Amino acid sequence: MSRLRIGEVAAQAGVTTRTLRYYQEVGLLSPETTAGGTRMYTENDVERLRRILELREAMGFDLDRIRLILDTEDRLAQMRAEVQRGVSMKRRREMVDEALELNARVQEEVQVRRGLLDGYLAELKAKAHRYREILAETDSAAKGARRTR
Amino acid sequence: MSRLRIGEVAAQAGVTTRTLRYYQEVGLLSPETTAGGTRMYTENDVERLRRILELREAMGFDLDRIRLILDTEDRLAQMRAEVQRGVSMKRRREMVDEALELNARVQEEVQVRRGLLDGYLAELKAKAHRYREILAETDSAAKGARRTR
DNA sequence: TTGCTCCTCACGTCACGTGAGGTGGC
DNA sequence: TTGCTCCTCACGTCACGTGAGGTGGC
Numbered sequence A, B: 001m002s003r004l005r006i007g008e009v010a011a012q013a014g015v016t017t018r019t020l021r022y023y024q025e026v027g028l029l030s031p032e033t034t035a036g037g038t039r040m041y042t043e044n045d046v047e048r049l050r051r052i053l054e055l056r057e058a059m060g061f062d063l064d065r066i067r068l069i070l071d072t073e074d075r076l077a078q079m080r081a082e083v084q085r086g087v088s089m090k091r092r093r094e095m096v097d098e099a100l101e102l103n104a105r106v107q108e109e110v111q112v113r114r115g116l117l118d119g120y121l122a123e124l125k126a127k128a129h130r131y132r133e134i135l136a137e138t139d140s141a142a143k144g145a146r147r148t149r
Numbered sequence C, D: 001t002t003g004c005t006c007c008t009c010a011c012g013t014c015a016c017g018t019g020a021g022g023t024g025g026c
Helices: A006-013 A017-025 A043-059 A063-081 A089-143 B006-013 B017-025 B043-059 B063-081 B089-143
Strands: A039-041 B039-041
Touching (some): A017 A043, A063 A089, B006 B017
């Protein structure tokens, strides 16, 4: 029930109001507006934003890709809501299959990214190790061979 | 000794020639050029490009951030080459300390990214699990309670 | 000469950043 | 009325994409 204004949502999410307006412009978010034109965000809007930013920050997807992922899940959720009123079993299987396939593809991409990240982390640690060796050398050279604590 | 032309480097690295020219324009790469104006990339250039792309793809850093990281390490490498001809111990310690500090900050950011990625992966797996449950329901509903294989 | 790759403009695009100038509810 | 937040243009920026039109070595 509690609706938030754009500034509150932006501050909470750590983005600017410009970003929220842009996401609306490209159809990623659809907040309602008051008579005066002020955007009002529901909890659903805020949760959708959280997922958009997760995809953007963790995976670096572009907004078209994010829209595809969210839309696929939205259609599935809508189907589940309508499941009572005759959605054919065949159609239902198709949609879930589609969602599962997209999910599997994205999981693979996440794994690739994890691999890249772990590779880079290993490089960083190797480099830090070498730096500490240089420091040790520098110390012993400065103090002479004896009397190192 | 074997120098590569821009097209060969781009194909090998999986980027366009435009990207390589742009990196030169902003000072991230400095290939030599032949009399005719053709860019020639040494193994060092190619290795530097690999590191640029690693930072970009794994971490999503912008080019200014990437330049800062590469420059810090370049200065350190240059210092090591000059270490014979009187670089003071104090200056040496300062530079290595600086490199170690930057390294530690970047390591922290990598860990944050790993956390984001793992969180998203967990979400994906939970979602896939739910999808498979829906499929199982759909199957048993389609076939009736008995005679499921 | 014909192909292929190279070159330099230079405008286009995506995802916003950043004012300018103005309106609306406590 | 004063503040604060909201609004809509609209131009700027970063990291390239994408032709246009032309040159250079096997």
